[in-house]
Amino acid sequence: MLQLVPPVSKNRVLSDFPKWYTPEACLQFKDQFHVQVRAACQQRSTGTIGLKMSKVVVVGDLYVGKTSLINRFCKDVFDRDYKATIGVDFEIERFEIAGIPYNLQIWDTAGQEKFKCITSAYYRGAQVIITVFDLADIQTLEHTRCWLEDAQRENEPSSTLIFLVGTKKDKVSSAQCKHTECDAIRYANEMQAEYWTVSAKTGENVKEFFFRVAALAFEHSVLKELEKGSGPMTQIGTGNLIKVEKDEAENVKGSSQASISCC
């Protein structure tokens, strides 16, 4: 399946590191990929054969615009009619980052309470959690904390990247937006999340946001891969044995030389 995919579309190619939205709540300030990551990308030694994939889970109250946000980015459409998501939907978005093909598997969850049992089964193994709220509805911001908690329960806190996204910027005045942003940034810092304000209707910041997600997730997973590669792999199997053999051989060499000189 993977061999037959057409090349990544031009507007999904990332060569520069995308910038944060606000320095007050962002995951990192660098404007370049990590040195090791850059080196690994140049050598094409990013580990696993084939395409890399990260799982992204989008959570938040109903009617905050999770599906709209994803549809704006993945299909560049905006549907005015509200259609509640049933269970979960998902999209695979293909990127090319620093010359390496990279996929985001975006899981769009239903916000309705009755689907929580279904959606919570998908939280496990997520590399990115995007918590979404409606800028025009402050309550939804308050709920993001619970959403994150639920999603984090299934994952190790250190292994996930968290984003907090305020949607429907087009619906609020700039003054109101500023005000809500202030609150949201406080929340984001508590959650150790990166904050973004977007509008799926106008498309403002949507592409920038997902590029940032893709870049950070990519870097994160490559670093993890590199770490793993140098770690426990050598403990089992032949790697260890060969090493012992060498050491021993050297030792023996030393002793035999000694014995020779003795004779």
Add this chain to the structure above:
Amino acid sequence: MEATVSSCKVVEGGGGSSRSRSQFSMQFISNLTDLQELEEVYGRLCAEQNDAESQLEMLVNQQSSIENKMTVLQRMGPNLQLIEGDAEQLSGMISFTCNLAENVSSKVRQLDLAKNRLYQAIQRADDILDLKFCMDGVQTALKNEDYEQAAAHIHRYLSLDKSVIELSRQGKEGSIIDANLNLLQDAEQRLKVIVAEKFSVATKEGDLPQVERFFKIFPLLGLHEEGLSKFSEYLCQQVANKAEENLLLALGTDLSDRRAAVIFADTLTLLFEGIARIVETHQPIVETFYGPGRLFTLIQHLQVECDRQVDKVVDKFIQQRGYHRKFQQVQNSMMRMSATDKIEPRELDPILAEVALMNARSELYLRFIKRRISSDFEVGDSMASEEVRQEHQKSLDNLLNHCLLSRTMQEVIGYYITMEEYFMRETVNKAVTMDTCEKGQLTSSMVDDVFYIVKKCIGRALSGSSIDCLCAMINHSTTVLESDFREVLCNKLRMGFPATTFQDFQRGVTSAVNIMHSSLQQGKFDTKGIESMDEAKLSFLVSLNNVEVCSENIMTLKKTLENDCTKLFSQGFGGEQAHAKIDSCLTDLASVSNKFRDLLQEGLGELNTTAVKPQVKPWINIFLSVSHNIEEEEFNDYEANDPWVQQFIINLEQLMAEFKTGLSPVIYDNLTSLMTSLIAIELEKVVLKSTFSRLGGLQFDKELRSLVAYLTTVTTWTIRDKFARLSQMATILNLERVTEILDYWGPNSGPLTWRLTPAEVRQVLALRMDFRSEDIKRLRL
């Protein structure tokens, strides 16, 4: 006069090229005085004269033919006059014909117009007649209570061109027509009232033929919507009656009844089947009398009643089965880890099965509805624009996704998933605690049990036909297998294989310490002494087998599920997205298999280092105590009484025998492979520590050969490769002279690939006591 002018012109031209005249004028000639000139001119004039003469002659010759032509021309004269007359006559005739044609065609055109008007008149007359006929017909039909006939007349009247009627009213007999029209309209109204009345009477009496009779009349009166809604009202009533009856029956079912456990699912099934049957039987009538695209309206009405009945059934289900209460209990049990007031998972089994069945039935029903409406729309929309189609598709999706039935089932399934997850997790835990291993079995009971449970849970979710629910359960199974169950096996392996020497000696102190140690580690290991050690050994081996079987079972499970899902999709459940979702979840599940494989490798490594290595190493070390710096006599002695290798092989055989019986063939093979690697490495070490004579080398070569021969019989892996370095060492130790190595080295190596570096070759050469170090140093490798 003209002639003079022209001649003058010629003269003026002076010496013109005209051949017919002389180039010299008289004046010019008379002015000449010189004789020579005169003669010259004369000569030329003579020549001119000759010329002229010959020309004249030619012209005279032509005269006869010209005359001939002239006579011919003269004869043609009268003919030409005749032609002129004829042409004039023709022209006159043509213009006459033209006029005539003009006259005729105008008449035809007039005729045509007249004909058209006539037709219109006839049409109108027909219409008026029809109108009259309709009126009379309606009256008689109404009198005879032949409502179909009456409706047909009204239908005829309604389909008449309204403008024609309007025109007719303006005619002479306008008043009569007017009166007729009034009567007709009157009749129409009356008929509508009558039909509506009769219809409602028929519905009240439950007289299906009458109901259908009047149902067919509505569209003739242009009352499609009303007809459909009234008819569906009737059908809804039927559905409701039947459903209530069924529900009452269900509630009264004896607990010992065979279907008692799924009685609510059965009630739902009956309801859905009833509606499906109604759709099935009445679709042809609707299609024939109301046209295509109307089925949606009918089903829309029916769905409202369906929703109402489903709500009742599900309500009763929740109430009777204590669905919400059980869910609460499950939630509480999940929160609190104490084992005391946990709900027994077995209690959930029947209710989960029923919910799965309920959902399967609703999915089946919704799919039926969808297919019917879609195909009906398709027929109606074959000519419609894309927009209309999309509009229809949208309303269909809306009906299916937002009907109360869907919403109710979504809610029920939500609870179901939590309860199913609890059921799975608790039952798996139980299987783990009840784990037993029968003698002679490679794996213990929990592996089979756990996979039976997981398969059962996923299978149940699958039988519910909800893709989202299935995906959720696959995800939960992945979690249970990867975290909970893998952890169990991991812990068992972590206890380690009790490290004792294989034979009974040394059992006393070390084993006691070991047992203490391991019991401290795991906290609950009961110290039963030696037997428990054997148990611990067995438990480790069984766990290894378990891990391997798990890894395989997961792949089998994935494949089975893939097949099942393909079947589900081929039945039309779910779309492309659903497929992708399932694939993604199954991929996650499959990746757990690799994690078990990793665990197996880890366990094997552990076994190798703790159980095999400590035993094998001393046996190999014995090699050191057997001198290989030997003479003929000792060599012969060794031949008779093997000093090392036979015992080593026997020891190995005994050591591995235990593993061979306790491990699955695949793992055993893996272990022997690890062991042979270990032997090769350890043996290399001791060889490098020994010294050899020529015969000692030969002895070592013999020993190595028997060892390799033995190991080849116990493994399926090729071990030649692992012993390549050692056999090359043996080759070196068998050399006659130091320089003989060059026959095998470098360009002379032939098919042999040296695994030893030049430095190592020198090192091995140095092991031979009879080789001088200078010679070795002098070697160019």
